[in-house]
Amino acid sequence: MNPFIRNDQYNFIKNQTQILINGHLSVNDQGVINALKSLAKEKVLALFEDLSEEQANLLQSIVEVKEKVEAEVFLEQIKQFVIPFKEINEQTIKKIFPKAKKLKIPAIEKIDFKEITYLGWIDKGSNKKILILEHNSKHIGISGGFYNSNKKGICSLCNRFEEIGMFTSAIKGTTQDAYISRGNYICQDSQKCNQNLMSLDKLDEFFNLIVGR
Numbered sequence: 001m002n003p004f005i006r007n008d009q010y011n012f013i014k015n016q017t018q019i020l021i022n023g024h025l026s027v028n029d030q031g032v033i034n035a036l037k038s039l040a041k042e043k044v045l046a047l048f049e050d051l052s053e054e055q056a057n058l059l060q061s062i063v064e065v066k067e068k069v070e071a072e073v074f075l076e077q078i079k080q081f082v083i084p085f086k087e088i089n090e091q092t093i094k095k096i097f098p099k100a101k102k103l104k105i106p107a108i109e110k111i112d113f114k115e116i117t118y119l120g121w122i123d124k125g126s127n128k129k130i131l132i133l134e135h136n137s138k139h140i141g142i143s144g145g146f147y148n149s150n151k152k153g154i155c156s157l158c159n160r161f162e163e164i165g166m167f168t169s170a171i172k173g174t175t176q177d178a179y180i181s182r183g184n185y186i187c188q189d190s191q192k193c194n195q196n197l198m199s200l201d202k203l204d205e206f207f208n209l210i211v212g213r
Helices: 007-026 030-045 053-064 068-079 090-096 190-196 201-211
Strands: 119-123 128-135 138-154 161-172 179-187
Touching: 007 030, 007 053, 007 068, 007 190, 030 053, 053 068, 090 138, 119 190, 128 201, 138 179, 138 201, 161 190, 179 190, 179 201
Parallel strands: none
Antiparallel strands: 119 128, 128 138, 138 161, 161 179
16 A cells, blocks of 8 residues: 555644544543544545545544554554655755755754655754745745744644744745735744644645745
């Protein structure tokens, strides 16, 4: 069976296992437990289109999760079918940002590409936030100013309450030499943001806003 689960879908499934664990810990009514199990299965299967019988059977085993140990076994089983972020290296990143001659690139070899939906880091030399996403099976790079807000708020990528900063980027306007500044608050910690992502909706909205689509 080939990988068929995106990282954000994996995170959603992980969240559902925690809901089941909490339910078993706090609820004694078997009818309520059965309803939680049924709802978790329904939500997980609804993430995908055209599942094979083998894929559906794998995902439906979420209903067997009662405790943390069972959740860990289940999640380890399905993680091998997570689609990794498209392979990238330092040379590719330099091609994406040809004007950034002194760009500090993170240690790519230390990244688990099954745990990210996008690659993001702060380039301390330029104080810019660098984001690399997949779009139509290609890497797309976005860079912008990043201003630490020193507070918690809702991230416009993962939609969770985290330490955030303002990301701003300028795009060409309707007239020559005219630029429009666009931006929004996003997580300071891109690794945590990737762990929080349970849908691509907000990420797609942000991408369209920044690139002016």
